[in-house]
Amino acid sequence: MNRAAAYAANAPLMGVPGAAAPAGGEGSWYRGAGGLRLRAAFWRPSALMGARPRGTVVLSPGRTEPIEKYFELIGNFLARGWCVLAHDWRGQGLSARLLPDRLKGHARAVEEYLDDFARLLDAHEATAPRPWVMVGHSMGAALNLATLQAGESRFGGALLSAPMLRIKTGKRSMWSVKLAVRWNLRHGKAGDYVLDDPDDPFEHTFEKDALTSDEARYELWRQQLYACPHLAVGGPTWGWLAFAIDLGERTLKPKALKAVKMPVCVVQPADDDRIWKQTNKWAAKRMGRGRYVEVPGSKHEVIMETDDLRAVFLQEFDALAAYVSPVEDLSPIPEPVASEVSSEVA
Numbered sequence: 001m002n003r004a005a006a007y008a009a010n011a012p013l014m015g016v017p018g019a020a021a022p023a024g025g026e027g028s029w030y031r032g033a034g035g036l037r038l039r040a041a042f043w044r045p046s047a048l049m050g051a052r053p054r055g056t057v058v059l060s061p062g063r064t065e066p067i068e069k070y071f072e073l074i075g076n077f078l079a080r081g082w083c084v085l086a087h088d089w090r091g092q093g094l095s096a097r098l099l100p101d102r103l104k105g106h107a108r109a110v111e112e113y114l115d116d117f118a119r120l121l122d123a124h125e126a127t128a129p130r131p132w133v134m135v136g137h138s139m140g141a142a143l144n145l146a147t148l149q150a151g152e153s154r155f156g157g158a159l160l161s162a163p164m165l166r167i168k169t170g171k172r173s174m175w176s177v178k179l180a181v182r183w184n185l186r187h188g189k190a191g192d193y194v195l196d197d198p199d200d201p202f203e204h205t206f207e208k209d210a211l212t213s214d215e216a217r218y219e220l221w222r223q224q225l226y227a228c229p230h231l232a233v234g235g236p237t238w239g240w241l242a243f244a245i246d247l248g249e250r251t252l253k254p255k256a257l258k259a260v261k262m263p264v265c266v267v268q269p270a271d272d273d274r275i276w277k278q279t280n281k282w283a284a285k286r287m288g289r290g291r292y293v294e295v296p297g298s299k300h301e302v303i304m305e306t307d308d309l310r311a312v313f314l315q316e317f318d319a320l321a322a323y324v325s326p327v328e329d330l331s332p333i334p335e336p337v338a339s340e341v342s343s344e345v346a
Contacts, residue, residue: 011039011094014068014228019220021068022075025084030123032116038095040087040120041067042128045078054325055156056128058121059086062138062164062301063240064105064201064233066093068224072217073303076314077135080321085128087120089113089140092233099191103198103234106191107243110250113143114150121154131324134158135317137303138275142247145283148264149256156324157263159317162272162300165248166279174245181242190239199235201225211274211300218304252279257286263323265291265316269298269305291316 011027025043032038045053057077059070067086074084088095090113091106098106107113134155136144141163148158169177184192193199202225204210210218225232236244250256266284268277277294284292293316295302298309 011041013041014224014231015071016220016223016227019068019071019224021071022078024078025074027067030120032090032095032119033112036090036096036116038088038090038116038120039067039093040085040123042124043074043078043084043086045081045083051081053083053129054081054321054327055131055133056083056085056124057133057135058128058155059084060117060134060136060140060144061086061089061092062136062140062162063236064092065137065140066231068093068228068231069221070303077317080318081327082133082321083129085120085124087117089143090116093231099237102230103200103232104191104193105233105236105240107237107240108190110143110146110243110247114147117143117147118152121152125154130154131156133317133321133324135161136163137161138300139164139244139247142251145251145260145264146247148260148262149251155262157265157320159265159267159313159320161267161302161313162269162275163251163266163280163283164244164275165251165283166276167244167248168274168276177241178245181238181245184238185242190242191237193235194238194241197235201232201234202229212304212306213297213299213309214304214306221304252283254286257283257290258288260290261288263289263291263320265293265320267293267295267302267313267316269300269302270294270296271298272300274300 011029013021013027015021022043024046025041027041029037030040066088077084091098132155134144141160142165145163206215206218212218264287266280268280281292284290295309295312298305302313
């Protein structure tokens with residue numbers, strides 16, 4: 001079957017008061033690698049009233065995150081005149097899960113995700129206006145980078161939030177974690193929770209579990225999750241951890257980084273307790289046109305942060321968008337306090 005033809009409409013988009021799906025969008029299903037049914041959604045900026053969009057933002061969420069968590073950001077892009085194509089990775093959101101227990105955050109192979117993403121792009125090849133800009137967070141950002149390293153050339157630039165290139169492993173060394181992963185996979189435990197910890201998302205609290213310092217945005221996402229429990233994902237499995245380590249090692253190869261020639265901006269929270277920011281800075285410096293921007297005071301989810309910290313991410317998007325699709329009448333966004341922003345051109 002033709003990849004572009006393997007696409008059907010009528011996938012739901014969930015919302016709650018204060019976090020409804022932006023106007024101008026439609027959810028759809030498409031077939032990923034192995035025939036899995038995956039969800040995507042496409043928006044056109046309604047405010048343009050027939051004017052030509054500036055292009056299309058392809059938005060890739062992080063681990064556990066569905067399209068719904070990004071409604072506010074999608075609205076930001078639409079207000080700037082961009083179409084938006086967002087998607088649920090396999091095993092997340094309303095896309096097909098890989099294990100009978102929907103809460104298990106499982107993965108099998110990097111290649112499946114890259115194939116899914118290529119099929120998503122193929123399905124929208126004729127309908128998503130050019131140029132295309134890649135935007136991804138954490139796991140999604142790392143998979144985006146791997147896509148570019150594999151030769152994907154349909155994008156004009158990329159904005160990557162805290163890409164998951166090297167995960168933090170707490171008090172355990174990476175060597176010992178790799179040893180534990182190999183042992184569990186060898187003994188048929190790929191689908192078991194890491195350290196038997198289900199990390200039930202419905203028991204999370206802002207004080208203990210938030211990856212943002214913005215409590216209002218955190219609680220709004222919690223309302224979305226309770227309104228549609230099927231969106232939830234719990235702790236990772238040993239299979240997912242093996243996938244994450246493999247993805248990081250692939251993307252951090254110097255030759256692979258050097259092969260990325262398009263503009264890529266890495267926006268890295270300074271207070272990230274999930275990803276090694278030093279590794280992301282190192283990677284940005286080795287890309288042909290890489291840029292590293294660190295956001296002091298931000299936790300891992302800078303896109304969900306307070307307005308002043310989140311504005312840094314939006315400013316970097318505006319700068320990239322102005323290069324990829326120049327326009328004179330950009331809407332202004334709040335300027336962050338100068339002391340809260342540090343950037344470095346790699």
